[in-house]
Amino acid sequence: MSDAVLEIDRVSKSYGSVVALQDMSFSVRAGEMFGFVGSNGAGKTTTMRIALGVLSADSGEIRWNGEPITFETRRHIGYMPEERGLYPKMKVTEQLVYLSELHGMTTAAARRAADEWTERLGLTARRNEEVQKLSLGNQQRVQLAAALAHDPEVLVLDEPFSGLDPVAVDVMSQVLRDKCDSGVPVVFSSHQLDLVERLCDRVGIVRSGQMVANGTVEELRASGANRIEVHAPLATYGWADQLPGVTMLSHVDGRTVVELADGADDQVLLRAALDTGPVHEFTRLRPTLTELFRNVVTEERAA
Amino acid sequence: MSKTSVSVSRGVWLVAKRELNTRVRSKAFVIGTAAIIVVIAAYIGVMFFVGKSMSQTTVGMTGQASVLAEPLKASAKALGEDVTTTTVPDVATGERQVTEGELDVLVSGATDKLQVLVKKDLGNQVRAALDGLVRQQALDAELAEAGLDPHAVRTTVAGAKFEVRTIEPDDPERGERLGVAMGVTFLLYGSLLMFGMAVAQGVVEEKSSRVIELLLSSVRPWQLLAGKVLGIGLVGLLQMGIVAGVGLTAAIQLGVLTLPQGAVLVTVLSAVVWYFLGFFLYAVMFAMAGSLVSRQEDINSVVQPLMFSAIIPFVLTFITIPRDPESKLLEVLSFIPPFSPIVMPARAALGVAPAWQVIVSAVLAAAALVGLIWLAGRVFGNAVLRTGSRVKLRDALRAS
Numbered sequence: 001m002s003d004a005v006l007e008i009d010r011v012s013k014s015y016g017s018v019v020a021l022q023d024m025s026f027s028v029r030a031g032e033m034f035g036f037v038g039s040n041g042a043g044k045t046t047t048m049r050i051a052l053g054v055l056s057a058d059s060g061e062i063r064w065n066g067e068p069i070t071f072e073t074r075r076h077i078g079y080m081p082e083e084r085g086l087y088p089k090m091k092v093t094e095q096l097v098y099l100s101e102l103h104g105m106t107t108a109a110a111r112r113a114a115d116e117w118t119e120r121l122g123l124t125a126r127r128n129e130e131v132q133k134l135s136l137g138n139q140q141r142v143q144l145a146a147a148l149a150h151d152p153e154v155l156v157l158d159e160p161f162s163g164l165d166p167v168a169v170d171v172m173s174q175v176l177r178d179k180c181d182s183g184v185p186v187v188f189s190s191h192q193l194d195l196v197e198r199l200c201d202r203v204g205i206v207r208s209g210q211m212v213a214n215g216t217v218e219e220l221r222a223s224g225a226n227r228i229e230v231h232a233p234l235a236t237y238g239w240a241d242q243l244p245g246v247t248m249l250s251h252v253d254g255r256t257v258v259e260l261a262d263g264a265d266d267q268v269l270l271r272a273a274l275d276t277g278p279v280h281e282f283t284r285l286r287p288t289l290t291e292l293f294r295n296v297v298t299e300e301r302a303a
Numbered sequence: 304m305s306k307t308s309v310s311v312s313r314g315v316w317l318v319a320k321r322e323l324n325t326r327v328r329s330k331a332f333v334i335g336t337a338a339i340i341v342v343i344a345a346y347i348g349v350m351f352f353v354g355k356s357m358s359q360t361t362v363g364m365t366g367q368a369s370v371l372a373e374p375l376k377a378s379a380k381a382l383g384e385d386v387t388t389t390t391v392p393d394v395a396t397g398e399r400q401v402t403e404g405e406l407d408v409l410v411s412g413a414t415d416k417l418q419v420l421v422k423k424d425l426g427n428q429v430r431a432a433l434d435g436l437v438r439q440q441a442l443d444a445e446l447a448e449a450g451l452d453p454h455a456v457r458t459t460v461a462g463a464k465f466e467v468r469t470i471e472p473d474d475p476e477r478g479e480r481l482g483v484a485m486g487v488t489f490l491l492y493g494s495l496l497m498f499g500m501a502v503a504q505g506v507v508e509e510k511s512s513r514v515i516e517l518l519l520s521s522v523r524p525w526q527l528l529a530g531k532v533l534g535i536g537l538v539g540l541l542q543m544g545i546v547a548g549v550g551l552t553a554a555i556q557l558g559v560l561t562l563p564q565g566a567v568l569v570t571v572l573s574a575v576v577w578y579f580l581g582f583f584l585y586a587v588m589f590a591m592a593g594s595l596v597s598r599q600e601d602i603n604s605v606v607q608p609l610m611f612s613a614i615i616p617f618v619l620t621f622i623t624i625p626r627d628p629e630s631k632l633l634e635v636l637s638f639i640p641p642f643s644p645i646v647m648p649a650r651a652a653l654g655v656a657p658a659w660q661v662i663v664s665a666v667l668a669a670a671a672l673v674g675l676i677w678l679a680g681r682v683f684g685n686a687v688l689r690t691g692s693r694v695k696l697r698d699a700l701r702a703s
Contacts, residue, residue, distance in 0.1 A: 052520040054688060071523070079520050085513030090325065101317050102521040146517065 004030035004065060006051070006154050006185050011060030013046055013209075020046045021209040024060070028154075028185040028202075033176065035196035036189040037289075038206030039297055044189040045082045046209075048158050051187075052079050064154065075103050078152030082159055082189075084143050088132035092123060092142055095131060096149050103150035110149070117145040121171065137168050144172060148179070155179060157188040161195060173199055197289040205296050212296055220292055226260040227285040228269060234277030243272055257285065314522045318530025319537065322505070326538045336542050339493070343486070343550040350482065351557050360384060360429055363391040363406040367413050371436055375410075378435050384428035414440050477653070479562050481625060484652035486550065487574045488624075490543055492617040492645055495581050496610065498539035499589040503606050505531055506593030506687070515687055524684035529676075532586040539582055540575070547571060570652050573661070580668045581644025584675060585613065588641070591679040594686040595694045605693070616642040620649050628655045638664050640671035 007027040013020045021043045028034040036044050049055040051062050053074050062069040064076075086095055093114050100110035118127050121141040126134055131142060140163060147157060155176070161169055177199070180186045190196050196203060197217055205213040205220075213220055232239075233254035240246050240256065245264025249257045260266060266284075273279045287295075326332055360379070364372050372388040379386040389406070391397040397409035401422055408429060412418035417437055419425060425433075443453040509515040518527055551567060554560035560567070592605040616636055623630045628650070637647040637656065643664045650656040656664075678700075686699040 049516075052516075054516050054519055075521050077520070079517065081513065081516040083513040083516065085515065085517045087325075087508070087514055088512055094324075098317070098321050099517065099521075102314065102518065104521075 004153065004183060004185060005063075006187070007061075007063040007066075008047060008051065009061045009063060011047065011050055011057045011062065013050060013055070013058050019209055021050075021057075024206070024209065024211055026204050026211055026214055028187050030183045030185055031180055032185055032201045033180045033199055034185070034187045035200035035203045036187060036206065037191070037193060037196055037203060037293060038189075042206040043209040044206055045158055047206075048079075048082075048156050048187070048189070051156055052077060054081075075150075076153040078147035078150065078155045078157075080143055080147040080155075080157040080160055084139065086131045086139065086142060086146065089130050091128050091130055092118060092134075093127045095142070096145055099146050100150040103152075105150055113149040113151065114145070117149045118142075120175070121145055136163055137165060140164060141168065141171075144175070148175070153184060155184055155186040155188075157186070159190060160188050161190050161192055169195065193289045193293055203289065205293060207296055213292070217289065220289070221286040225287070226262075226264075227287075228258055228260060228266060229281065229283045229285050230256045230258070230269070230273045230279065231281035232256070232273045232276050232279045235273065236276070239276050240269060240272055243268055311526065314526040315530040315533065318522065318527055319534035322531055322534025323537055326501070326535065327541065332538065332542065335497070336545055339490075339542070339546050340549050343546060344553065346486075347550065347554050347557065350554075360386050360407045360426060361405070362386055362388045362408045362410060362429070363397045363400060364388055365391040365394055365397050365409070365411045368410045368417060371410065371414060371417075374436055374439075375432055379428060379432040382428045382431055384426070384432065386429065386432070415444065479560055480653050481628075482554075482560070483562070483567070483570055484624060484649040485621065486547075487570065487652050488617065488620050488645065488649040490546060491574065491578055491581055491648055492613060494539045494543050494578060495585045495645070496613055498535050498582060499585040499609070499613075500602075500606065501538075502532060502535050502586045503589040503593035503602055504599065505535065506590050506683075507596060507599055507602055510594070510597050510687060511599065519688065524687060525676075525680040527687075528587070528590055528680060528683050532583060532590060536579065536582045536586060540578060543574075543578060547574070573651055574648055576665065577644045577648045580665060580672065581641070583672050584641040584644065584668060585609065587672070587675045587679040591682045594683045595696065595699060597689075597692075601693055612641060613645060616645040620646050624649050624653065628653050634660075638667060640668040643668050 005027055008025055010023045010025050012022050012024070024043065024047055026034070036047070038044050046055065050057045051069070053069070053071065064073050067073070090098070093111075096114035096117065097107065097110040100113055101107060105113065115127075118124055121144060123138060123141055123145065126138060131139055134142065140160075144157075144160060147155065157176075160172060160176070164172060173195070176186055176188070200217065202214070202216050203220060204211050213223070215223070227249070230240075231254060235251075235254060235256060237251050238248070240248055240258055243264075245261035246269060247259045247261070249259055251257075258269065260269070270279070270282055273282065362372075362375065364375075369390050372390070376386050376388060391400065391406070391409065394409070394411050397406065397411065398420060400406040401409050401420055404422070407421065408425065409420040410417060410433070411420070415437075417433065419433060446453040446456055509518065522530075551560070551571070555564075555567075588609050589606060592609060593602065595605050596602060619636065620633060623633055633646055633650060634656075636642045637650050637660070647656065647661060647664045651661050682696065682699040686694040
C-alpha cells in the first residue's frame with residue numbers, strides 16, 4: 001500500500017457557461033487526511049462526485065495508485081454524499097448489507113461488516129429499525145457506516161460532520177483517524193475549520209473551482225502575513241513607526257501588533273522594543289485556518 | 304480479502320433481490336393480493352349464480368294440463384330453456400305460488416283450452432314451447448278427424464330433416480373461453496399498471512432520497528434499471544400466479560370452467576409470456592418516466608401518457624371482444640407494441656387469433672422491447688442524477 005495515492009489531476013467541469021471546476025488538482029496519500037474547504041458553490045462537491053464517477057469531467061483525470069480510475073476501482077472508494085441518501089423504509093442492517101454487497105462483498109462478509117460498524121458507531125440498538133425512524137444524527141451515523149462497511153481503500157466524505165452533536169463529532173473524528181492510520185487516504189470537506197485544522201494533515205482551500213492554497217496546516221499558516229505582537233508596557237504610541245518595513249496595526253495597553261513586510265528584520269523590531277523599556281512578550285502571530293479562509297473569501301469578493 | 308469484483312449479472316440480481324425482498328414482505332403486496340382475490344371470487348361467484356338461475360323456469364301444472372308436463376319440458380329444452388315442472392293441487396294454490404314467486408308459470412285448464420298465469424310476463428321460450436304444444440294438440444285433433452294416425456304423422460314429420468354445413472363451426476366452449484380471455488386481460492392490465500407504477504415510484508424514491516448517488520457509485524445506471532424492472536416484474540408475476548391459481552382452482556371446482564385442463568395450461572403459460580413482454584415494455588417506459596422527476600408529486604404528470612396507452616387498448620378489448628371477437632381494430636392493435644400484450648392474450652385465449660399472428664405479435668413486442676431498453680438506458684442514465692425540476696425528455700435523450 002506504499003504507493004496508495006488518490007490523485008485529482010487538472011479536472012475541469014463546466015455547466016454551459018458556468019465554470020464549476022478549473023484545473024482542479026491535488027493528491028492524497030495513504031495515511032493522510034485531506035481537508036477540503038471552500039465557500040458554498042466553490043466546487044468541492046463537484047470534485048468529489050467526479051472522483052466517484054457520479055458525474056463526468058470535461059477534462060482531466062482521476063488516478064488511483066497511478067492508474068486512471070475505472071468503474072471497477074471506484075468500488076473500493078467509500079463515499080458519503082453531501083445529499084445524504086439511504087432508503088427511508090429499509091432497516092439499518094439490511095441497508096448496510098445491500099450497499100456492501102453492491103460494492104462486491106459476499107453476503108456473509110457484508111453481514112459481519114454491518115454488525116461490526118453498527119456496533120462501533122453505537123447503533124446496535126437501532127439495527128432493525130427503519131432509517132426514517134432514526135434521529136438525523138443517527139441517520140448520519142448509518143450513512144457513515146455505509147461508506148465504511150465495505151472496507152474501502154479510499155474514503156471520500158462530503159461534509160461528514162455537518163449536523164452532528166459534539167459527541168458524534170468525536171466518534172466520527174476517531175473513526176476517520178483510525179481509518180487513516182490504517183493506511184487509507186481520507187478526503188473530506190467541511191465548513192468547520194477548527195475541526196479541519198485539528199484533524200487534517202493537509203488542507204486544500206478552493207475558490208471558484210480552483211485550488212488556491214494546498215499544503216499542511218503549518219505550511220499554510222506560515223504562508224500568511226508575517227505579524228508580530230509585542231508586549232512592551234512602557235512603549236508609546238507610534239514607537240515602531242520609523243522602522244523600515246514595519247506597519248503598525250494596533251496599539252492597546254502596551255500591546256502592539258505590527259505587520260512585517262517581506263525581508264524586514266524582526267530583530268530590529270525587537271531591539272526597538274527593548275529601547276522603550278521591558279519587553280514581556282514578543283510573539284509571531286500565525287493566522288488560524290479560519291483567518292486564512294476568510295482572507296481567501298475576501299479576495300474572492302474583491303475579485 | 305472478502306471483496307470480489309461484482310459481475311454484471313450479480314449487480315442486476317442484487318438490485319432485483321432487494322426489490323423482491325422489500326416488496327413481497329410489504330403490507331401493500333399482501334393487502335393488494337387479497338383484494339384482487341376477493342374481486343375474482345366475486346366475479347366467479349356471480350358467474351356461478353347467474354349460470355344457475357338464468358334460463359331456469361319453474362312451471363306448475365294443475366288438472367288436465369298435467370299431462371303436458373313431459374312434452375313441455377322436451378320442447379322447451381329444444382328451444383334452449385331449462386324447465387322444471389311440478390304438479391299443483393288446484394288453481395288457487397298455484398295462483399298463490401306464482402304471486403309468491405315460488406312458481407314462474409302456472410298452466411291450468413283443459414289441454415285444448417290452456418290457461419297460463421304468470422306474475423308479469425311470459426318468457427319467449429316458454430311461450431313458444433306452449434304455443435307449439437297447443438298447436439300440436441289442435442293438429443292432432445284435426446288429423447284424427449281426417450282419419451289419420453296422429454302418431455304416425457308426427458313420426459314422419461319428425462323424420463324430415465335437412466343437413467347443415469358450417470363454414471366456421473361454432474365453438475360450444477366460446478362462453479368459457481370468453482371468461483378466461485377477459486380474466487387474463489383484466490389481470491395483465493391490472494398488473495402492468497400497478498407494477499409499472501411501482502417501478503416509476505421506486506425510481507423516484509431513489510431519486511428523492513438521494514440514495515441514487517450512492518448506488519451509482521457502485522452499479523451502472525442500466526444495471527440498476529434492469530434489476531429494478533426484473534425484481535418488480537417477479538413480484539408482479541408472483542402476485543398474478545397466486546391470483547390466477549386461486550381463480551382457476553375455484554372456477555374448476557365450482558364447475559364454472561369446464562375447458563380441458565390442457566387448454567387452460569396453454570392459456571396460463573402464454574399469459575406468463577405476455578405478462579413478461581407487456582410488463583417489461585411498460586416497466587421500462589415507467590422507469591424512464593420516473594427518472595425525469597425528483598418528487599413523488601410530479602410522477603402523475605409524466606406517467607399519464609403511459610397510463611392512457613394502457614387504458615385505451617384495455618377498454619377497447621373489454622368492450623369489443625364479447626360483441627365482436629373478430630374485430631379488425633383489435634386485430635390491428637394486437638400487433639402494435641406496446642398495445643399488443645394487452646390485446647393479443649384475449650384474442651389468443653378466445654381462439655380467434657391464429658398461431659402465426661400470436662408469434663409475429665410476440666416477436667414484434669420483443670423487438671420493440673430491445674429498442675426501448677436501449678432508449679430507456681440512455682434517458683435513465685442521463686436524467687436520474689438530475690434533481691430539482693422535471694427533466695425534459697428531449698434533454699435527457701440528447702445529453703451525453
